[in-house]
């Protein structure tokens with residue numbers, strides 16, 4: 001049985017985190033968000049929440065991933081999630097997503113939604129592990145390669161989230 005390292009901390013993103021976040025974003029997405037987009041989300045978008053995950057490395061905290069969601073009425077829409085390539089496959093994405101979903105649930109979210117590239121097997125599997133289901137597709141949604149997006153939804157958030165990694169609210 002493998003032992004997974006645990007995240008030292010998940011906290012709200014600040015503008016001081018952007019240099020590191022932007023580096024991970026560029027390593028993770030064909031169409032990364034711009035610095036202005038992040039600044040807008042952090043400063044001006046009241047519906048937006050962005051969190052970073054850090055681990056302790058050589059005595060200091062290193063940001064290794066982040067997650068974002070928009071909270072709209074009773075819906076949490078996952079806007080972004082990424083883990084630095086060197087830290088993937090160690091359970092950090094799962095922990096980031098679980099933390100965001102619990103936070104959304106505590107703010108009153110009933111459902112969570114997202115879009116994901118049809119070929120993004122790692123992300124689709126991650127979402128399915130939480131109980132997200134495919135409810136549709138957006139044709140040619142991604143402008144870099146005209147790839148389709150799957151639309152996924154998580155109903156019964158409380159019941160589903162509490163079954164993952166021993167969490168629960």
Ligand SMILES: CC(C)(COP(=O)(O)OP(=O)(O)OC[C@H]1O[C@@H](n2cnc3c(N)ncnc32)[C@H](O)[C@@H]1OP(=O)(O)O)[C@@H](O)C(=O)NCCC(=O)NCCS
Nearest residue numbers: 028081082083088089090091092093094116122123125126
């Ligand atoms: C998607 C992403 C955030 C997953 O983060 P991660 O820390 O590597 O994922 P975890 O180690 O927590 O894995 C959780 C689950 O995801 C799935 N998964 C993760 N990596 C996978 C891979 N390479 N292949 C297939 N499934 C994978 C598995 O279901 C896994 O559960 P398991 O370990 O019980 O099999 C990461 O791959 C990433 O940053 N990708 C680039 C950015 C991106 O595509 N974001 C999604 C946008 S919609």
